[in-house]
Amino acid sequence: MKPRILFSYLLLILIAIACIYPALWTILSSFREGNSLFSDTIIPKKWTLDHYRDLFVERTDRAIPYATWYLNTLKVAVASMVLGTLIQLLTAYAFSRFRFKGRKSMLMIVLILGMFPGFLSLIAIFTILNTLNLLDSLWALILVYSAGAALGMFVAKGFFDTIPRSLEEAARIDGASHMKIFVSIILPLSRPIITYISLTTFAGAWVDFIFARAILRTPENWTLAVGLWNIIDAYNSTEFTLFAAGCVLVAIPITLLFMYTQRFLVDGLTAGASKG
Amino acid sequence: MKQNSVAAGWLSVLCAGLGQWYNKQYSKGLLFVLIHATGVYLISTTLLTKIKGLITLGDQGQHLEKVGKIFKNVPGDHSIFMMIYGVLSVIIVALYIVFYILNIRDAVAVGRKRDSGSAVKGLNNDIFPWALLALPIIGVLFFTIMPIVFTSLLAFTNYASPNHIPPKNLVDWVGFDTFHKLFNMNVWADTFTGVLTWTIIWAVLATVTCYFGGILVALLINQQGIKLKGFWRMLFIIPYAIPQFVSLLIMRNMLNEKFGPINQYFRYFGLEGLPWLNDPFWAKVSVIVVNMWIGIPVSMVLVMGILTTIPKDLYEAADVDGASAWMKFRNITMPYVLFATAPILITQFAGNINSFNVIFLLTSGNPATMKYNNAGQTDLLVTWLYKLTLDFNQYNIAATVAILLFLIIAVMSVLLYSRTRSFKEEDMIQ
Numbered sequence: 072m073k074p075r076i077l078f079s080y081l082l083l084i085l086i087a088i089a090c091i092y093p094a095l096w097t098i099l100s101s102f103r104e105g106n107s108l109f110s111d112t113i114i115p116k117k118w119t120l121d122h123y124r125d126l127f128v129e130r131t132d133r134a135i136p137y138a139t140w141y142l143n144t145l146k147v148a149v150a151s152m153v154l155g156t157l158i159q160l161l162t163a164y165a166f167s168r169f170r171f172k173g174r175k176s177m178l179m180i181v182l183i184l185g186m187f188p189g190f191l192s193l194i195a196i197f198t199i200l201n202t203l204n205l206l207d208s209l210w211a212l213i214l215v216y217s218a219g220a221a222l223g224m225f226v227a228k229g230f231f232d233t234i235p236r237s238l239e240e241a242a243r244i245d246g247a248s249h250m251k252i253f254v255s256i257i258l259p260l261s262r263p264i265i266t267y268i269s270l271t272t273f274a275g276a277w278v279d280f281i282f283a284r285a286i287l288r289t290p291e292n293w294t295l296a297v298g299l300w301n302i303i304d305a306y307n308s309t310e311f312t313l314f315a316a317g318c319v320l321v322a323i324p325i326t327l328l329f330m331y332t333q334r335f336l337v338d339g340l341t342a343g344a345s346k347g
Numbered sequence: 348m349k350q351n352s353v354a355a356g357w358l359s360v361l362c363a364g365l366g367q368w369y370n371k372q373y374s375k376g377l378l379f380v381l382i383h384a385t386g387v388y389l390i391s392t393t394l395l396t397k398i399k400g401l402i403t404l405g406d407q408g409q410h411l412e413k414v415g416k417i418f419k420n421v422p423g424d425h426s427i428f429m430m431i432y433g434v435l436s437v438i439i440v441a442l443y444i445v446f447y448i449l450n451i452r453d454a455v456a457v458g459r460k461r462d463s464g465s466a467v468k469g470l471n472n473d474i475f476p477w478a479l480l481a482l483p484i485i486g487v488l489f490f491t492i493m494p495i496v497f498t499s500l501l502a503f504t505n506y507a508s509p510n511h512i513p514p515k516n517l518v519d520w521v522g523f524d525t526f527h528k529l530f531n532m533n534v535w536a537d538t539f540t541g542v543l544t545w546t547i548i549w550a551v552l553a554t555v556t557c558y559f560g561g562i563l564v565a566l567l568i569n570q571q572g573i574k575l576k577g578f579w580r581m582l583f584i585i586p587y588a589i590p591q592f593v594s595l596l597i598m599r600n601m602l603n604e605k606f607g608p609i610n611q612y613f614r615y616f617g618l619e620g621l622p623w624l625n626d627p628f629w630a631k632v633s634v635i636v637v638n639m640w641i642g643i644p645v646s647m648v649l650v651m652g653i654l655t656t657i658p659k660d661l662y663e664a665a666d667v668d669g670a671s672a673w674m675k676f677r678n679i680t681m682p683y684v685l686f687a688t689a690p691i692l693i694t695q696f697a698g699n700i701n702s703f704n705v706i707f708l709l710t711s712g713n714p715a716t717m718k719y720n721n722a723g724q725t726d727l728l729v730t731w732l733y734k735l736t737l738d739f740n741q742y743n744i745a746a747t748v749a750i751l752l753f754l755i756i757a758v759m760s761v762l763l764y765s766r767t768r769s770f771k772e773e774d775m776i777q
Contacts, residue, residue: 076572083567087582089640093597094589096608109606162483169476184491187756188701190729191749192494194501194736199494202427202513218486249475278590281703285737296592300708303596311600318593329588 094322101315108311122316133310134290137317140298147212147283147294148276154217155272156265163227164253168239185222189215190281197285207288215286216276230264231257270332274325295321352458359454363447366454370461379450386443394436400424401433404504408517426518427506434497438488495753501746502526508740525743535744538719538731545631546727550699553638558692560639561646562684566676568647569654580651587644595708598637599624602709624710627724634725638705642695646688653687654680697759700752706730728752 096113101122103115126137166178196215200206234257242252258265280296287293293301299321302314351370359366364379405424412421502525505511506518529535568579586594601607602623610620623633657680665675706712712726712734721739722731728748735745 073572076570079567079570079573083573083579086564087579090583090585090644093594093601094585096601097597107606108600108603109611110608113608158483158486161479165476165479171476183757183761184487186697186759187491187495187753188703188729189491190701190703190733191753192491192498193733194742194745194749195494195497196490197736198427198501198506198742199431199497202425202431215490218490221483221487222491274590278592280592280708281733285733296590299596300592303599304711314596314600318597322589322593325590326588 097315097318100312101319103312106310106312122312123320125313126316126320135298135302135310135313136290137298139291140293140295141320143209143292144277144294144296147209147216148273150213151216151276152269152273154213155220155276156269158217158220159224159227159268159272160258160261160265162221163224163231164257166224167228167231181222181224185225189219193281193285196282200286206286207292209287209292212283212286212294213276215282216272216279220272227261227264227268230261234260267332270328274328277321277325351461352455355454355458356451359451363450366451366458370454370457372457382446383450386446390440390443394440397429397432397436398440400429401437403429404519405429405517408513409515422514424517425513426504427513430500430504430518431497434493434500438493438496498746498749501742502750504743506742507744512740521743525747529744529747534720538722539748541719542722542726542728542731545725546700549631549635549702549727550696552635553642553699553702554692554696556635556639557642557646558688558695560643562650564643564647565650565654566680569651571672580647583647584644586640587648591641591704592708594641595637595704598640599709602633625714627714627716630710630714630725634705634709637709638699638702641705646691646695649688649691650684653684656687657683693759693762697756700727700755701729702727703729703733707733 099113099115100110102118102120103110104117104119104121126135129136162181166174166181197206200211205211238256238260239252242256247255278296279294280300283294284297284300287297290298290301295317299314299317302310302317355366355369357366358369362380363383364376364381366376367373367379368376370376404426408423410421410423411418413419503520503522504518505521505524510516511518529539564583567573568576568583573579601609604610604620604622604625607623609623613620621629624630661679662675665679670678706725706727707730710723710725712723712730714725715723719726721735721741726734729752732745732748732752735741735748
């Protein structure tokens, strides 16, 4: 083997270790006995499933209602997925298929607003919700997540742009209405993009920390991101193995989803560059 | 022969919907008249007072009033309520005015069509895209545009704890005082320049390290002679697949000075270990390295995608001319990759300026310092803004910082927008 290739393999192995180590360490820690961060060996001396069981047992000496957090996160993620996907599809379809007055300027507005990270408006959203006493509700969070979904419509618009117009024209000649065309021609053809959008909005809501921490105030209403952050913040390293088990359970669904959506990944990432 | 358009236009000026009625679009006319009536009713009854409230922000705060013989605590004007309703009223009035102008233009346009004798399209055709867009527009209006307007307004008030928090006290307009404070008043100015400098250093370093790191890793895998390319790619994508907040919180533990495994390995080799998150310098190094761990996979996937699109015949032609591997890399691969990813670089830079998660979840902006007001050594403008809002209730300063950030990103968006080819060429595929 040439030295260049040998060196490359060495480098690849090093990078691979760096990539896997944190995940591996966390998984192994979650099976370790005791609760401290410190451990002599990376592989646990005694294996246990106690921490996973412990997560779902409510104890009075600490405020870690993990099951509630999980349920909250699930509710928020599913509701924002449904609402957000719907809004995004409607917007993308309208912009892709119709040439109405003011379309160009509205596209421009969407493009520019879409570049502003949502949390710049966080101050306003926080103060408004705070003043109106609407903080600390899951619905407020869902609304915040899904309301801005329209701004991320460019990937979907790019997809709709590639569906040939002739299909609709044929349908229109046969007397189909706009609604009928959308529901029975466009939607069935858009399965891949619908899957992509709903999975990304689901994952986005599942992992968001910024808005969740700003809006949700009491431990019973927290989502997983806020809850886990709080375990680290409040208990520091004294509940580490419990935290590790919690992390494993959060990461599993998202990592699986990710593996499934991997094939869309490049399209999604490059969409900004080539499709606009 | 222009009678129809002129008559319809003037009728619509007189009252929205009349022109449409005149043009024999009865349902449209009725709809417009109804909207017009609601608009006028709302404006005359409530909206004008609300807008006035936006200008005054209330005259009297919570105060004591003599009722009979005892003093009673009487609730006063709530400035922030007045501001929210004021902004909403302005938006509604603006929408109403836009509607009125469109109504006149529509009446004239339809009138012209009748004058020239061409067919008048039904209501259904024009309105369908707007029906689709209604829900999204309402969402964006209330959760994106209104907050932006509201934030910009907050920057010109004195809404901050401890002295100006309703309902106890009033909030007032103070013009550019907050900006003045941020730039010139010692404590605030030091914090602002310090945090801004670090934000820019961070954004540059984070972008450059992730971008070139991604290219290097992608090229490393793509070399001739490396087997199991798919396997390596899969492995290296793992950091991207794990939810960010999870991996960041884990990293925070790994870098723990006393108990974390990283320092444990250091000690194993007889070294002291480093204060990864507790020393200003090492904390900055840590966030950049951890950010590489998170960001490189993204660039890698991107570059690998681009590598597959380079036409093979370029390399074949180079082979015929006897080019070395290095020359092929230097003259074909690199220019191609750099050209294709240049727009991404701007996006990533803008993204890194606002890279909230890495900083907040890893260090919370710490280590703390006496020099800064409500900020730590690794705080970016965004995390500072977040803390100012949620923890310290300094809403006006936070809003001012947000506006400045907004301007920085606006410049970048325009840069990016002017480079987005497909926006101009979008109808080519059809």
